[in-house]
Amino acid sequence: MSKQWHGWAGKVLWVDLSSKSYQTTELPAELAYGYLGQSGVNARLLYDLAPQGMDPFDPKAPLIFGVGPLSGTLAPCSGRFTVTAKSPLTGIFGDSNCGGHWGPELKQAGYDHIIITGQAEHPVYLWLDNDRVTIRDARHLWGKDTWSTDEAIKKELGDNTIQIACIGPAGENRVRFAAIICNLARAAARTGPGAVMGSKNLKAIAVRGNMGTSVAKPAQFREAVARAVEAIRNDPLYEVASTFGTTAITGLAQMLGFLPTRNFQQSTFEEGENLRGEVLLENYITKRKGCFNCPVSCSRFYKVSSGDYAGTLGEGPEYETISAFGSKCGNGNMESILFANTLCNKLGLDTISTGNAVAWAMEGYQRGIIKDSDTGLNQPLHWGSHKLIIELINKIAHREGFGGLLAEGALRAAKKMGGVELVVHSKGMDYPAVDVRGTKGMALSFAVSPRGGDHLKGLPMYEVGPEIYAKDIKELLGINVTPNYWMKYETKPQLMYWHENWHCVVDSLGLCKLEGIAMKPLLPVHFRDLLAFATGWDVDVLELELIGERIWNLERLFNIREGLRRHDDMPPARMFEPIGSGPAEGESLDFARYNQMLDEYYSLRGWDKAGVPTGKKLRELGLHYEGKN
Structure with missing residues (x-):
């Protein structure tokens, strides 16, 4: 660790797989102080290293892993890392945030x-043993799922505590929404980094580190950590988050009428009660699980003891997965959803895009766009066919038959x-x-996100x-909450x-956004104190928010350079159709x-009518763009 750095480790590892070479450089101070770390620095590196028009599968295209200045410290929920690359699914800016223990x-x-x-001549994996870097043969691992890969590498290296991030068959077969999996169930999945x-030809990155982390002001940092932990535990939703994790959202979505059902044809599900977090907790959960240094432990281990899916084991699932393989596909069988979750983790698939691709196919079949002769499947693409969902997951990961089409993503398949309108x-x-027809702010958030249809960039x-948060909303934003606020423009x-x-700040510091900003137990002053005492940087809240704004605009500039404009910030056609039933009917x-x-x-962003940041705004943020508007 560079002696002059606190919080940050101070080093960047560059690996060229084509030449089997690597070098270590010092983290440039202007990147650390201008973009914080993790997703922010990753975005800057991608912008600089991936020129306009570069194919995501070009060997020269960068794949960037990053952690933040608070990653691996005593700061609560500091177990995150970010993977950044030009997305093979969308062809624009792509990154994925992941928890667990690999980042620390x-x-x-x-x-x-x-x-x-670069691109290795044959499958390899990267082995980082502190500052010793080795590129090892992985031909014997190619074709294995992520669980088998994790086990094999640990056995080969003789250490079960090694942290491994790896791909499964989906990544090997370049499924455009393939995930990178660590700790068997934590996924960097959205946008297809796998x-x-x-x-x-990179199967895995195995890491063992015991060099420690350094903070500038240990006593003050411990006090800031204690304040943050207290705020998390005093949050009104702490017990809910700790008990149910994100599965608590299923009941809320059903109640408010924003639970996507049958490919967003409805917004409530008649079998929604089967998918609630309470059902999962009562019948399948065996133990709680937390990421690195998390006081919430919102994940859980599950086991299916009987029925068609008896013997299924795994971690999770998140609300997103329950919806993806449940309500979106008209499937009320919770046990099949648990099996699908484990299967996707083993194969290395993004559960959201996988479920959406299947749901699109089911609606295409419903409307006569897709015929039995198109699929080659043994059964029709009927809503709720849970065994068919499992069959398609396997076919997608291995690009077999109709699964090969869905492996391109729903939009490419529809084209x-x-x-396409579905x-x-x-x-x-x-x-x-x-x-988002029932949540107007999220409608804007999903549409303008630099990654594409996405909730985590601005949840x-x-x-x-x-x-619950009316006081905070008033104090921080000056907004007075009105009845049915979620439906207001x-x-x-x-x-x-x-x-x-x-969100840009939290993702760049290396904190979990569930507790870091989404559910709001922590406030900007917490982030400021943790960063300042960890690094010794006398940063204030306004400067932190400005850095977040700089990161957001940089990600926008990447997409502007690829040709995106205002029409790309419009929601899909279905969101302009009225909801037919449920609490949000009409x-x-x-x-x-x-x-x-x-x-x-x-206007608030300082962008023109086409959605391009103005020169004035870029100068304010210390950014520069040479492209044509």
Whole structure:
């Protein structure tokens, strides 16, 4: 560890798989102080290293892993890392955030970032034993699932405590939404980084680190940690999060009418009661599980003891997965969802995009766009066919038959088969588990996200839990919460602007956003104190938010350089159709009001009418863009 660094490890590892070479450089101070770390520095590196038009599978295309200045420290929920690459699913900016223990191990090994380019002659894995770097043969691992790969590498290296991030068959076969898996169940999945890793013939990155982390002001840092932990445990939703994790959202979504059902044709599910967190907890959960240094432990281990899926074991699932293989596919069989979750983790698949691809196919079949002769399957693509869902997951990962088409993602599949209007997406990435017709701020958030249809870049829990956080919303944003706030257009551009900036900060510090900003136990002052005492940097809250804004604009510039403009910030056609039933019956996005909201958002951002950051805004943020508007 560089002696002059606190918080940050101070080192960047560059690996060229084509030449089987590597070098270590010092983390540039301007990157650390300008973009914090993890997702922010990753974004800067991607912008600089991936020129306009570069194919995501080009051997020269960078695959970047990063941790933040708080990763691996005593800061609560500091177990995150980010993987960044040009997305093979969307062709634009792509990154994925992941928890578990791999990120802190990388920090303990003395690295802030790994930049991987090139393509190995044959399958390899990267072995980082503190500052000793080895590129090892992985031909014997190619074709194995992630669980078998994890076990084999640990046995080969003689250490069961090694942290491993690896791909499964989906990544090897370049499924465009393939995931990178660590700790058997933690996934860097959205935007398809596993496919980029597979294109480089890189099976895994194994890490062992015991170099420790250094903080500038240990006593003050411990006090800041104690304040943060107290805030988390005093949060009104702490017990809910600790008990149910994100599965608590299933009941809320059903109650408020934003649970996507049958590919977003409805927003409540008649079998929704079967999918609630309470059902999971009572019948299948065996033990709670937490990521590195987490006081919440929102994940859980599960076991299926009887029925068609008896013997199924795994961790999770998240609300997104329950919706993806449950309500979105018209499936009320919880045991099949648990099996699908474990299967996706083993094969290395993003559960959201996998479920959406299947749901799109099911609706295409319902409407006669897809025929039995097109699929080659043994059974029709009927809603709720849970055994068919499992069959398709396997076929997608191995690119077999109809699964090979779905492995391209729902939008590409629809462009070939028809039914593009049935794909619920923005910028080529399909929507997560929120029907945004009933949540107007999320409608804006999903559409303008730099990754495409996405909730995690600006997840506004202030919108769906306004009564709980009314005081914070007033104090931090000056917004007075009104009845049914989630359905209102007013103030949502301001709400999203704030959330997006702070999500960038939290992701770049290396903290979990569930407790870090989404559910809001922690406030900007907590982030400021933790960073300042860890690094010795006398940063203030306003400067931190400005850094978040800089990161958001940089990610926007990457997409502007690839040709994206205002029309790419529009929600999909289905969101302008009224909801047919349920608590949000009749709700839809109004085209004129959405565009008014988008105009206001662009104005707040300092972007022109086409959604391009103005020169004035870029100068304020210390950014520069030479492309044509």
